[in-house]
Amino acid sequence: MKYVLTLIIGLALCACSGNDELPEIGADAGEQQIYDEAQGYLRSENYDLAVRSFQQLEARYPFGKYAEQAQLELIYAHYNAYEHEAAVEAADRFIRLHPGDPNVDYAYYMKGLAAYTANEDIFARFVPTDNTKRDTSQAREAFAEFAQLLARFPASPYAADAEARMIALRNLLARHEINIANYYLRRGAYLAAANRGRYVVENFQRTPAVADGLAVMAQGYILLNMDELAEESIAVLAKNFPNHPSVDKNGQFKSSYTLDGVQRSWVNALTLGLFDPPQPPQFDNRPEV
Template sequence: METDRPMRSSVNKMYRTLTLGALTACVVAMLAACSGNDELEMAADSGEQQIYLEAQRYLENDSFDLAIRTLQMLESRYPFGRYAEQAQLELVFAHYGGREFEAAIEAANRFIRLHPQHPNVDYAYYMKGLAAYDIDGGFLASLVPTDDTKRDVGHMKEALAEFAQLLARFPDSPYAPDARLRMVHLRNMLARHEIHVANYYFRRGAYMAALNRGRYVVENLEQTPSVADGLAIMAQAYLLLGLDDLAIDTIEVLKANYPNHPNLDDNGEYTSVYTLQGLQRSWINKVSLGLFDPPEPPQFNYRPKPN
């Protein structure tokens, strides 16, 4: 059918990444604002199909602002027309392409609420996950590499929940394989975030809080690479809290599952600034009575190599 074409084009465009070329596009868009307004006025005088085709042309050219305005015009003029439902779905992608992530989520929720039995409603759920993941990135995040695991991860948890809902409702959706891969990535990032937080707590001397973060990774994110650091964090925290028996048990689990962890020496013994023998200080620190060369708090940043 004719209305199937825009969906395929939107899916193909979904994986494009905005680059520095977007800056040039912004300048061109500003220079062409008057021309765009004239085109919208012409479209308003056109029929339903012509307005819809104009919106598709804007999407093909990444003119997302014009596409949004045209799709909104189409829906307002023909709310029960042939292209009304498809326009609402295309509006989700247009907002996403224009980096209006909150608007994309709102448009997706509206489509799901109005058309819960639509054959392409799984697309709306999928786009909600994508938009939720990108919502805190901002435009500069696409240009400057950053460690997302050191930022607020609320958007990651939301995206994980959205993808989980997609898989629960539509396990055979064509978007399900990609959603599963993204969920694995999100779980890995959430686990890494917990490790960063545990390192912070060690620096602050909040050993019980660090222990809880490591335990959370081990118990709830058990299939992520960060489990190794989670165990090491638990062992270190137990040592600092004077819970030597629990530390020994945890070290044995670490040795059995991750013998190459940097906190284990060649003999499989646990090594750290803090060990069962206490604080490991250099001779300079000892001679200066702790004034110089103080031991650094433990830091964990191990990434196991894939098998």
């Protein structure tokens, strides 16, 4: 109950902070004054007021000396206000208006970052979530945006971070495919599961999910009675990932369903199959956190 009350209070505080009114700025307020106030909102992390201040600055002084900088800072303010779509729109606008600006690589980077965190919200800070089980359309979009940044600006100061995030995104997308393959195994769609495993092995090399992809292939082929393909998958798995939990020290496949047949528990055998029926395993070789 204590945690529920804390959450409710936190939500109330968030709602109040989101309704802050932008202080009245006179018609004679100078560009420097508005810009300084907007910077103050950024420093105090009041991103909602920062957004409105930068928008006001651009509306009053569209050709002023702070116009381009305000457009860049507006991207950042939208992003930190969890307005990811608005951040992307602001970045696209800056790229369209200032394609030759020295800071245009920042706009490309922020487009990728906005897509990268688009599925995050304030609750993600406190409630652990497995992003590999969520919709991956934003992850694919982020990967494409970061790839564009690296292609256009390989020497950008944001390139290293973009490349690191692309590696994380590849790992996420590969794991997402394994989650789907595991679902197919549970549903008895063994060919579909094996095909998903093969897709990971062929398209996501050098990701941790490859080992699970091989295990999925082996299990799917066993259940389809495709013993030759199963043996090939097991051999590759045992050679390249000898510590994978689905193979023993002799390189043999460990599962309720192996090349030697169904492995029943003593409870299942004792009850003539009424209890504890054998099930295909769910392959997830990620380390526990």
